[in-house]
Amino acid sequence: MPTRDKTKAAIQWKRWYKNNKEKRKQYDSEWQLFYKYGITRDEFKQMLENQKGVCAICKQPETAIDKRSGLIRQLAVDHCHSTGKVRGLLCTHCNHGLGKFKDNVNLLQTAINYLSNYSSNTIREKKK
Numbered sequence: 001m002p003t004r005d006k007t008k009a010a011i012q013w014k015r016w017y018k019n020n021k022e023k024r025k026q027y028d029s030e031w032q033l034f035y036k037y038g039i040t041r042d043e044f045k046q047m048l049e050n051q052k053g054v055c056a057i058c059k060q061p062e063t064a065i066d067k068r069s070g071l072i073r074q075l076a077v078d079h080c081h082s083t084g085k086v087r088g089l090l091c092t093h094c095n096h097g098l099g100k101f102k103d104n105v106n107l108l109q110t111a112i113n114y115l116s117n118y119s120s121n122t123i124r125e126k127k128k
Helices: 006-019 021-037 041-050 092-100 105-117
Strands: 076-079 086-090
Touching: 006 021, 021 041, 021 076, 041 086, 076 092, 086 092
Parallel strands: none
Antiparallel strands: 076 086
């Protein structure tokens, strides 16, 4: 049985990693979808199509820019942190908003009630 030279394998991997930037991005993205959320790229695309390419909450396309690539980010996979079940695709703002409220329905309802009680016609103007 042949033995594998770990140093040689590491060098080959680094060379491939350096020379295959686009394949690497696709591989990393697909691995992340499956490893983190248990879905394939095709399932992600189907969800995106079902949502007509927009956020499941605000119904707007993603506008956040990825700092590394300078491109518009893809919609985030929203999932239940308790069960791991995928719920849908969200824009960065809505995804962060749910996260800030810790996916707590009661806390979100309290925020809705708060905003409803202080509609724009009941807020005092800021003193100058």
